[in-house]
Amino acid sequence: MNMEDIIIKKRDGGTLTSDEIKYFVKGYTAGDIPDYQASALLMAIYFQHLDKAETFQLTDAMRCSGDTIDLSGISGTKVDKHSTGGVGDKTTLIVGPLAAACGVTVAKMSGRGLGFTGGTVDKLDSIPGFSTSMEPAAFMAQVESIGIAVTGQTGHITPADKKIYALRDVTGTVENMSLIASSIMSKKLAAGSDAIVLDVKCGGGAFMKNLSDAQELSRIMCEIGESAGRKTVAVITDMSQPLGCAVGNALEVREAIDVLSGHGPADITELSLRLAGVMICLGGNLDAGTGSMATSGANAVPNAGAGLVDGTALARQAIDAGVALARQALDSGAGLAKLRELIAAQGGDPTVVDDPSKLTIAKVAVDVVADGAGYVCEIDAERIGIASQHTGAGRARKEDDIDYGAGVLLHKKVGYPVRPGEVLATVYSGNAHKAEAAAAEVKAAFRIGEGKPEMPILIKDIIS
Numbered sequence: 001m002n003m004e005d006i007i008i009k010k011r012d013g014g015t016l017t018s019d020e021i022k023y024f025v026k027g028y029t030a031g032d033i034p035d036y037q038a039s040a041l042l043m044a045i046y047f048q049h050l051d052k053a054e055t056f057q058l059t060d061a062m063r064c065s066g067d068t069i070d071l072s073g074i075s076g077t078k079v080d081k082h083s084t085g086g087v088g089d090k091t092t093l094i095v096g097p098l099a100a101a102c103g104v105t106v107a108k109m110s111g112r113g114l115g116f117t118g119g120t121v122d123k124l125d126s127i128p129g130f131s132t133s134m135e136p137a138a139f140m141a142q143v144e145s146i147g148i149a150v151t152g153q154t155g156h157i158t159p160a161d162k163k164i165y166a167l168r169d170v171t172g173t174v175e176n177m178s179l180i181a182s183s184i185m186s187k188k189l190a191a192g193s194d195a196i197v198l199d200v201k202c203g204g205g206a207f208m209k210n211l212s213d214a215q216e217l218s219r220i221m222c223e224i225g226e227s228a229g230r231k232t233v234a235v236i237t238d239m240s241q242p243l244g245c246a247v248g249n250a251l252e253v254r255e256a257i258d259v260l261s262g263h264g265p266a267d268i269t270e271l272s273l274r275l276a277g278v279m280i281c282l283g284g285n286l287d288a289g290t291g292s293m294a295t296s297g298a299n300a301v302p303n304a305g306a307g308l309v310d311g312t313a314l315a316r317q318a319i320d321a322g323v324a325l326a327r328q329a330l331d332s333g334a335g336l337a338k339l340r341e342l343i344a345a346q347g348g349d350p351t352v353v354d355d356p357s358k359l360t361i362a363k364v365a366v367d368v369v370a371d372g373a374g375y376v377c378e379i380d381a382e383r384i385g386i387a388s389q390h391t392g393a394g395r396a397r398k399e400d401d402i403d404y405g406a407g408v409l410l411h412k413k414v415g416y417p418v419r420p421g422e423v424l425a426t427v428y429s430g431n432a433h434k435a436e437a438a439a440a441e442v443k444a445a446f447r448i449g450e451g452k453p454e455m456p457i458l459i460k461d462i463i464s
């Protein structure tokens with residue numbers, strides 16, 4: 001077997017065998033296959049696609065490329081959550097603590113930014129001292145002791161995805177359904193949780209631009225999860241404009257703290273409560289009748305997630321009960337306290353939660369102002385994501401460093417009225433030229449029109 005034959009086979013529309021997929025994954029992970037051949041195969045896959053069997057095999061080969069975590073020693077249903085990637089998507093920083101504060105065991109493995117989308121690991125790295133690199137034993141011990149841990153991909157877990165992900169990021173091969181599904185699900189399966197909530201982003205600022213693609217990706221990932229015995233639910237959510245107002249690492253951590261303090265933007269607050277609600281359902285100890293967490297095994301609803309069959313009355317009732325609990329955790333400050341505990345446990349400075357000014361924001365700030373009056377009709381999320389990347393908040397090459405304080409802060413969202421000269425957004429960067437260039441891109445991302453636009457639907461579908 002050799003790599004050139006595999007590339008040519010896929011380039012010409014052939015179906016790869018399980019052995020060929022394993023050969024590529026093993027060889028590339030070991031460094032025996034060079035970047036240029038791996039890039040060529042990824043581009044061939046991008047154009048020719050993988051069928052379902054190939055996607056399952058790629059997922060499995062990547063899952064087996066390193067260690068897998070066995071969380072079975074930890075009691076209760078362990079729930080993971082993953083977003084397919086969006087602009088301004090800091091939900092993990094909110095949803096994880098909310099769900100954990102409601103008694104859900106959250107074992108979360110997160111990724112770095114990819115393309116124009118941000119990554120949870122980069123956001124957490126902007127917290128002074130916070131470590132996103134954990135060995136499996138430490139990860140498990142923390143999940144056991146405080147109910148939540150958020151780690152990056154260690155070198156030992158799905159190292160194949162780590163390498164392929166970084167290569168896709170810089171070779172224009174991110175937006176492929178099979179590559180996204182296998183990347184996400186290989187990590188989720190290796191990370192060992194019993195249940196998985198997938199936030200599948202849909203719209204201009206997501207890899208899936210339309211609902212039918214988002215639904216197909218959701219179904220593939222749910223099938224992969226279920227075939228591995230993990231309860232998997234996909235929530236398809238809007239990404240036609242950035243989520244919340246902050247885009248960029250430290251800016252997003254600051255906004256997550258705002259949300260958990262009860263004064264964050266409405267869209268991200270609402271979505272976080274919904275996702276946490278689904279996690280609470282899947283956590284399996286929700287009493288859907290009363291909307292309270294069962295405190296003992298006798299009251300626990302066994303596998304409450306089983307009620308989550310799309311759109312049934314029970315599903316809606318169970319999710320609503322989960323959301324009500326998440327809301328209580330938000331209102332009582334229990335979610336914020338859990339974030340503080342998480343930061344402290346992973347070596348970070350927990351006082352950032354009480355004083356977010358300890359998060360360093362870049363010095364150069366350039367305002368983007370409206371020329372005319374009207375309503376914000378559109379904010380092109382992908383353009384904002386790219387502008388944020390250009391401030392230094394994201395990577396252009398896989399070895400690039402990140403400017404954690406850089407990014408974009410929106411002051412107006414879709415539906416807001418604007419007057420001429422009003423500030424639409426502020427761009428932050430450590431570099432004045434980058435800030436000016438990104439400000440022009442941010443301006444081009446706004447469309448101001450005369451009439452009030454229809455508001456986008458935040459949650460478009462739930463698939464299980």
Ligand code: URA
Binds near residue numbers: 085114174181
């Ligand atoms: N998130 C991932 O983990 N992988 C992808 O390919 C896309 C989003």
